[in-house]
Amino acid sequence: MTTLFHQIDTAKAGLAAEDLITIRAEAAYEIDERNALLARAMAPDWRTKTSEKLRHGRLPAAGLAFVAKNRAGHILGTVRLWDIYAGIDREGRAVPALLLGPLAVDPSAKAAGIGTGLMLRAIEKARRYGHGAILLVGDAPYYERFGFTGEKTATLMLPGPFERDRFLALELKPGHLDGAAGFVSASGSKA
Template identity: 60%
Template sequence: MDFSPFVEAGLGDLPISRSREEIGGALAFTIIAETAVDIPAREALLDRAMGPKRRKKSSETLRRGRRPSEGLAFVARDMAGAVVGTVRLWDVAVGESEAAALLLGPLAVCPSQKSAGIGSALMRHAIAEARHLGHRAILLVGDAPYYGRFGFSTEKTGRLAMPGPYEQHRLLALELCEGTLEGAAGTLQAAGRKLKAGRTLLAA
């Protein structure tokens, strides 16, 4: 899925399993692993932040019928317990080599919380956890000026493609292990865990 940044504030590296962020000395939000209880709030947040066309974007082809990569679905909750941010990563096979990688997205933050640093915190948390779990590369479709701060670029994606309409200059990658995407070519393919019947919301 193509997605645009919703926050601009950068934060430092975050703990892997759980993050508690303070602003001005006050606890502002917590990042934790997503659970089934969070699904309705997550879907409502995505609808508000990304609009009704979010399911028609190219990355949806790679997520449809799949579950997020194990251990790589996160939400940010404010101090009242409300879900104010979400990010998930998905297993994909990279091009002709079918090397394993992750596709990040959607990243979204409640529009009323755009300046709280939640998006940056979610990105750093997700990257740290993916590295901790031994993944070697992360791809996404997004704006290079925003995602460049996290190390994403087009340097290794010139010969890669998404399975649907997208803008080539927005296909970005971050190698967690140097050389993972060297010479990578071809179209990304869905991989990883499949959804059980009747649980489509997990892939939204």
């Protein structure tokens, strides 16, 4: 369990100044509370989005599901990464990668830095575990500060409707997505 000290504005998160936010691996017993957070934080149609269809019926990538909790033990944020194939390379081999999402923060704690903390943790752990790239569909101005761009997704497609300018990638290993083309597909373990 790691305590996140930087960029968390405890007052905006509804906490006392001396309270802390911890970011740690999600536990199985937290799934119901996480799902309740998603219901509060996400748009009503989030389960029908193409990204969610890639995640449906799958388990998150090993060691890459995180929650942010306050000292009282309430989940204020969540993020998960999922195993996918980012198309195929020039030799016809599937390109392993990760799909990020959803990243969600309790509406009462928006702008407190919890989302930033979750993103930094997810990227750092994915890099440490040796993954080559992370893809996502999201708000480009938000995710660009973490290094995500649309440059490496130009030759990739999602298996359903999506907005091209929101389809972004971050290479954790330089050149990992070079030559990758075609459809993104789920590759993770089934739930």
